[in-house]
Amino acid sequence: MLVPQARYDAVRRSHEERLLRALREQGPLRRSEIARTLGLSRSSTSEIAGGLLRQGAVIVLGTDAEGRAGSGRPAERLALDPSSGQFLGVDFGHRTVHVAVADASHEIVAAGAAAYPRATAEWPERVQTAFTLLDRLHDESGVHYRALQGVGVGVPGPYSSALAPRPTRRSGRPFGDTAEGVAEAFSSRFETPVVLDNNTRLAALGEAVRAGAEVRNLLYVRVADGVGGGLVVDGRLVTGSTGLAGELGHVRAVPAGGKACRCGKRGCVETLASTPAVLARCRQEGVNARTLADLRTHVERAHPVVDRVLREAGQTIGAAVSAVAVAVDPDEIVIGGEIARVAPVLVEQVAATVRYDRFPHATSEPRVRAGWLSDESGALGALAALFHSSPLIADYPVAAYDDRPAQPRSSAS
Amino acid sequence: MLVPQARYDAVRRSHEERLLRALREQGPLRRSEIARTLGLSRSSTSEIAGGLLRQGAVIVLGTDAEGRAGSGRPAERLALDPSSGQFLGVDFGHRTVHVAVADASHEIVAAGAAAYPRATAEWPERVQTAFTLLDRLHDESGVHYRALQGVGVGVPGPYSSALAPRPTRRSGRPFGDTAEGVAEAFSSRFETPVVLDNNTRLAALGEAVRAGAEVRNLLYVRVADGVGGGLVVDGRLVTGSTGLAGELGHVRAVPAGGKACRCGKRGCVETLASTPAVLARCRQEGVNARTLADLRTHVERAHPVVDRVLREAGQTIGAAVSAVAVAVDPDEIVIGGEIARVAPVLVEQVAATVRYDRFPHATSEPRVRAGWLSDESGALGALAALFHSSPLIADYPVAAYDDRPAQPRSSAS
Structure with a gap:
C-alpha cells in the first residue's frame, strides 16, 4: 500500500x-x-x-x-495566494533558531529568529521554539503553512539525510535525542517532505547556489563559536562516507599537542581560529575585546595587535584550506560567519596564504571572499537544499539569496 | 554534415x-x-x-x-576473434611508456613497456615509442588493433580531457608540445575515440574501480619520483576547476621555507617524501641506499635508521592526507607507487597519522592500504577511464585489474 x-x-x-x-x-x-x-x-x-x-x-x-x-x-x-508559504527553511543554531518562509516565487515572505528558553535545550524544546516562532509569524504577517511543498532543516554537528536511516513514526515518542526525530516532527506537523542536513554544509550549498552555475567547486569555512565547513564538488554537496565531509575546523593546525578541542582532539584549527579563540587571544595581548562589537571597533581603528591576531587566525585557516584546495582545486573559497564581515583582514590573510600555497602552474587561482549569506539568513541554506533536491532548482532565482534583510509582506499585498 | x-x-x-x-x-x-x-x-x-x-x-x-x-x-x-584488441590503455611515464590491450571480454591479451630513446624525449618521440611497442606486440603475440573500441591515455602532469579544448586536426602538424596532440595522434592512427587524463588521476580511478562499487570516496597518493594523487568523490573522478585536483604532493609540509620543489614552491610534501627524497635522506644518515632494491634489503632486515626515515616520510604524507581526509571523509586512502610495496612501514605510518588526526566522532575510519595496481600496470588506469566513460563499465569485471602479470594469449587460443 x-x-x-x-x-x-x-x-x-x-x-x-x-x-x-x-x-x-x-x-x-x-x-x-x-x-x-x-x-x-x-x-x-x-x-x-x-x-x-x-x-x-x-x-x-x-x-x-x-x-x-x-x-x-x-x-x-x-x-x-501571496500569503501562502510554499517552502520553509529552519536553521537550528546552538542557541537560536532561524526560520525563513518563501512563496511560490521563491521570495521570502516571512523570516525571524528566536532564542531557546535555555542554553541546554533538548531537541523537543528547540523544535517547540521553532513552532512557536512560526505561529507568531503567522499572526504578525498573515503567512500560512497549509500549502508547504517542503521543509529544509539545518542542524548543528555531523549529520546528513543522505546517510541517515529512514525515519519511522514511533507512537508515544514523536522524536528522540537525534536529529532524525526533528525531521519527523516537522514532517508530521506540516505533512510535507523534510530535507535535513548539517547547517554549515547547507550554508555552503546556499553560497554555491548564490554564486551561480559557473561555480562548480566551492570550499566553505564558517568561523563562529566553532569552525565548520562544507564542500561543493562538481556542483554537488559532498557528505562523505560517514556524513563528516567539510569539517575543516578539525584539521590539525599544530603538528603535535596544542589546546584541547571540544571534538576530543588537540590543536585543531577551531582551537586557534574560532571567534571566541580570536577574542581570547586579543585579551591575552591586553586588548579589551569581549564581543564581536568590540572587535569591530578595534578593526575600524586598525589596532595593530588586533590586526596581528586576526592575521594569525587567517593564516591558520588559510593553511588548512590550502591543503584541501590543492586537492580539490576549487573555483571559490568562501569564509562565512560574522567575523568575516567584521574583520576583512581575516579574509585577506586567508587569501594571501592560499595564494602563497597554490600550485604555481595553475592557470587561475580560486577567488577567496567573505560569505554573502549572513548568520541571520542561515535558514536560506536550508531552503537552498530544498530547492536543490526539488525539480524547481533549475529555475531558482538567485536574487532570493540577496543579503538584504527579508521584508515580510503583509497578507494584503 | x-x-x-x-x-x-x-x-x-x-x-x-x-x-x-x-x-x-x-x-x-x-x-x-x-x-x-x-x-x-x-x-x-x-x-x-x-x-x-x-x-x-x-x-x-x-x-x-x-x-x-x-x-x-x-x-x-x-x-x-581472440587476437582482436578492443581497448588500448597507454600510460606515458617520465621515462617509459606502458601499454595494455584488452579484448572484448576486458581481459588483457597483450601488455608491454618500452623506454624512450632519451630522457628528454619530446611528445612525438614518446608517441613513436608507443607505436613501435604496439607493432612489436602485434608481431610477437598476434594481437591486432583493427577493431579498437577506444584508447585510454595517461599523461604526466596536470591535464584532463574534461577541461581541454576539443582537439582539431591541423594539417602538417599532427601534434604539438601538448598532450592534446597525443590524443590526436592515437585517434588518427586507430580511428577511434581517445580518453586522455593525468596518469596518476587515472590510477586513482583504477584503484576505485578495482575496490568495487561500495567505495564511493577514495583518496589516492602515488609516491614515486614525484608525489601525485587523485580524488574520487561520490564515485566520480574529480578534475577540479583548472584540472589540478589531486596534486597532494604539493601540499605544503613545512610551514615556512623548506627545500625548493620542482613545482616552484618550497616545502612541498614531494620534497620530503618522494622516493628519491627518502633515499637521499637514508644516505644523509649514513645508510647505503641508492635504489628501491637497496631499500628493500634494509627493510627486510628492519634497519632502524631506514625505518625511522620511512616513518618520517609516512608522517609527512599522513599529515597532508589527513587534512584532505577531514574535508572529504573518504572510505579508502590508497598509497600507490613501488615504495608502498617495498616498505609497508610507510603505509602503516600514514595509517597511524590519519588515525591520530581523524574526527573522533567518526563512526568508522577510512581504510589505509597500499595500492593494488603496480607501476607496471599503470596502463590499466587508462583502460579503467575508458571503461568508465563507456556504457560497458557497468559489467566491467574487476578481475582484469588483478595484480598478476598479464599473460599475453596467443592468437590461436
Missing part, C-alpha cells in the same frame, strides 16, 4: 508544482488555460486545482464574465 | 558493442540468432557484422550444415 500511495503523491506533487509554476510565470489563469498549459484533462486539472485551493496555495480571483465560453460554470481565474 | 555523421557513428558503435557483448556472453552465434538477440532486422545485422568482420573483431567459424533452414547462404556462425 505504501509504495503506490507514495508514487501517487509524487505524481500529484509534480502536477501541483507545474500548476504553481504556470501561475507564477503567467499570472492568473483560467482552468481551461491551465489544462492546456499542463497538457492534462479538465477533470484532472480541476482535481489538482481543488487540492491547492483547499490548502490555500491558490485563490480564486472572481469571475471573468467576458471570457465565458457559453454555458457552464463562470470562468474563474486562479492566482497564487 | 558533422553532427549527423557523429550520431550515425554512435548508433553504429552501440550496435557493435551489443553484438560483441552477445558473442562474449553467449559464444558463437548465427546471424539469425544475433538479429533476434539485438532486435534488429537481418539486413541491419549483416551490415554491422560485416563491418566487424572487415575490422577483424569477429571471425567466421565455418558452416553449420545441420542448422541450415532450407535455402540461402550457409548458416555461418560468428565468434569473437
